[in-house]
Amino acid sequence: MAKLGSTKYAQFCASCHQPHGGGAPGLAPPLGGSEWVSGSPERLAKIVLHGLMGPIKVRDKEWDLHMPGLGFGGAIDDQEIAAILTFIRRAWGNHADPVATSVVSKTRAAAADRKFPWTAQELGGSGIDEKSADLNIVKSKADGTIILTAKLATVLAIKLRCHEDLDILGPWVVQSDAALWHLQALASGLYQVQLLHACDDKNAGNEFVVETDISQLKGKIGSTGGFDQFKEVEIGAVDLKEGTNRLLMRPAGTLTGELVDLREILLRPIGEAGGIR
Ligand code: HEC
Incomplete structure (x- = not known):
């Protein structure tokens, strides 16, 4: 043993x-x-x-x-x-x-x-109070759409940063690097997820996870033709509850090269919860 x-x-x-x-x-x-x-x-x-x-x-x-x-x-x-x-x-x-x-x-x-x-706080240990005053809670638009921008992300990362001049999160090269958002949903239910991102042919194919408190979505980053070409791509759907939610994006498993340059995650309400996982 x-x-x-x-x-x-x-x-x-x-x-x-x-x-x-x-x-x-x-x-x-x-x-x-x-x-x-x-x-x-x-x-x-x-x-x-x-x-x-x-x-x-x-x-x-x-x-x-x-x-x-x-x-x-x-x-x-x-x-x-x-x-x-x-x-x-x-x-x-x-x-x-x-x-x-x-x-x-x-x-x-x-x-x-x-x-x-x-x-640490959830585990009740000697954590640190989440400074709720400092938290950027992303609000829904009137139609329920929620836009998670690079600037509003909390990066939990060794290398990943928000480059405000370029309006992106990058470079996403460390497997444990993650981006977290706190957001406010008008209604519980299923939300379609779109990434506004860039990736070249060489780095395409890495797997990622987008997870909320109550659901998980896995996918693969495709090439957008280059790191200077930003495209909006639909990747699936996640469940949100009404009120405050957390959403985390991270590489799934081993990362080869660079995951993605991420500008935005767009969430659009599409119906009742409990659909696609
Ligand atoms: C990819 C890097 C990585 C790997 C692999 C990893 N850890 Fe961690 N571990 C971390 C980081 C980073 C933290 C602090 C997380 C934070 O800031 O909230 C942490 C925190 C911890 C903590 C709580 C804080 C502490 O230092 O006591 C424990 C316990 C722990 N890890 C155990 C393990 C064990 C056991 C394994 C293997 C089964 C493991 N970790 C594998 C990066 C890693």
């Missing part, structure tokens, strides 16, 4: 949290000495299954990035996750109890419908 844990840690976690568990500035926080690692095993399992995003305090230092969840890609099973968690709770000076596979399985079952990454 200990061997399995250290092997799987090297395979799935060390690229970000480093072989020494100390993390790296701008990349990932430390696991050695972390209150998140030694604290509740359920909470720890949630982080690995679904991922984590936004402001978090670890050993009194603040981070504001995105860790993709590992629980739903099929690459790793509950026993392996339990072995990793047991390993990190015993390594680098940590002294917490082992984590049973059943804890991971129960945590998975309890949040079976959830795809969205957790925030």
